[in-house]
Amino acid sequence: MINLKTRYLGLELKNPLVASASTLSKKTSYVKRMEDAGISAVVMYSLFEEQISHDSLAFNYFMERGTERYAESLDYFPDLEQYNVSPDQYLEKIRRNKETVDIPIIGSLNGVSNTGWSEYAQKIEQAGADGLELNTYFIPTNPEITTDQLEDNYAELVKTVCDNVNIPVAVKLSPFFTALPNLILRLEEAGAEGLVLFNRFIQPDLDIENLEINTTLQLSTSAELLLPLRWMALLYGRVEADLALTTGIHTGVDLLKAVMAGATIGMVASEFIAKGVERAQEMLAEMEKWMTVYEYDSIEKMRGSMSQKRAGNPAAFERANYMKTLQSYDNRLL
Ligand SMILES: Cc1cc2nc3c(=O)[nH]c(=O)nc-3n(C[C@H](O)[C@H](O)[C@H](O)COP(=O)(O)O)c2cc1C
Numbered sequence: 001m002i003n004l005k006t007r008y009l010g011l012e013l014k015n016p017l018v019a020s021a022s023t024l025s026k027k028t029s030y031v032k033r034m035e036d037a038g039i040s041a042v043v044m045y046s047l048f049e050e051q052i053s054h055d056s057l058a059f060n061y062f063m064e065r066g067t068e069r070y071a072e073s074l075d076y077f078p079d080l081e082q083y084n085v086s087p088d089q090y091l092e093k094i095r096r097n098k099e100t101v102d103i104p105i106i107g108s109l110n111g112v113s114n115t116g117w118s119e120y121a122q123k124i125e126q127a128g129a130d131g132l133e134l135n136t137y138f139i140p141t142n143p144e145i146t147t148d149q150l151e152d153n154y155a156e157l158v159k160t161v162c163d164n165v166n167i168p169v170a171v172k173l174s175p176f177f178t179a180l181p182n183l184i185l186r187l188e189e190a191g192a193e194g195l196v197l198f199n200r201f202i203q204p205d206l207d208i209e210n211l212e213i214n215t216t217l218q219l220s221t222s223a224e225l226l227l228p229l230r231w232m233a234l235l236y237g238r239v240e241a242d243l244a245l246t247t248g249i250h251t252g253v254d255l256l257k258a259v260m261a262g263a264t265i266g267m268v269a270s271e272f273i274a275k276g277v278e279r280a281q282e283m284l285a286e287m288e289k290w291m292t293v294y295e296y297d298s299i300e301k302m303r304g305s306m307s308q309k310r311a312g313n314p315a316a317f318e319r320a321n322y323m324k325t326l327q328s329y330d331n332r333l334l
Pocket residue numbers: 020021022023044045046047108110135172198199200217219220221246247248249267268269270271273
């Protein structure tokens with residue numbers, strides 16, 4: 001009998017396959033289908049700071065400081081009246097999802113400043129969410145903003161939210177931090193019980209014939225799993241918080257890799273968007289089959305078994321392996 005159970009943010013989950021924040025959670029019928037397909041919890045799409053406080057002072061600070069670009073930047077935002085839903089509708093969606101399914105529903109807030117968040121974090125809690133994910137999607141283009149300022153802001157934001165809610169809080173981070181383990185330590189001290197690694201930025205492409213910037217969102221591939229996988233392996237056993245891996249999980253084997261690197265859960269968006277949420281059933285079956293063949297009986301026992309702390313070759317995750325890997329290409333030269 002294979003045991004896929006895991007515990008994330010204090011929530012008992014029947015398996016480590018969680019739906020990452022995405023468009024899919026905008027429809028309750030999809031959330032129900034996710035539950036039916038075996039997904040163990042759903043992270044809701046994000047409520048964006050821009051939806052809460054279009055012109056909050058703190059938000060302006062980050063957008064505008066040292067530049068004349070704030071007014072211009074407002075044009076880039078979608079018409080907030082039309083952009084998916086208002087904050088109230090978002091809360092209503094959480095309520096409806098909670099009424100419809102038994103699996104945990106995790107709310108999601110996306111922003112950069114620390115004003116106005118606590119109120120909405122509390123409202124998300126009151127709407128029945130079992131947890132809250134904070135997504136700090138921010139591209140620090142302003143050269144006047146220092147690393148310290150930015151990281152202080154993250155820690156402050158997380159502390160403010162954690163101090164004001166009783167549900168567990170996870171923080172979704174980008175991989176672009178100079179000293180990621182230190183930042184994670186600070187976020188844990190601020191109250192974060194989970195870290196979601198990593199946020200996947202939309203990467204604009206250039207259409208050089210029409211001289212336009214193409215911001216179409218490309219779905220991920222399994223190749224993108226390698227970046228969060230490495231950090232999972234490096235962080236496992238070094239941090240207290242639960243680690244969730246997002247980006248690049250497309251198969252049951254990808255999910256097993258995430259767990260063996262050290263993830264408590266794996267989150268999936270692209271695969272479900274591309275192939276339908278019923279794909280979860282196949283992924284779970286693939287996991288169980290693999291575990292049966294290789295005689296593993298529990299996900300808990302597999303966790304972190306290939307982390308840096310436990311792997312036979314810990315240097316493989318660090319600089320030491322770099323030259324050796326490059327050298328392996330020397331033999332391929334004609
Ligand atoms: C269409 C779409 C919508 C998304 N919306 C959100 C969102 O509202 N909030 C968020 O934190 N992440 C959002 N994401 C990011 C996903 O949660 C996930 O972190 C990312 O896509 C990487 O996982 P994947 O490789 O399984 O796609 C979205 C992704 C997609 C593809």
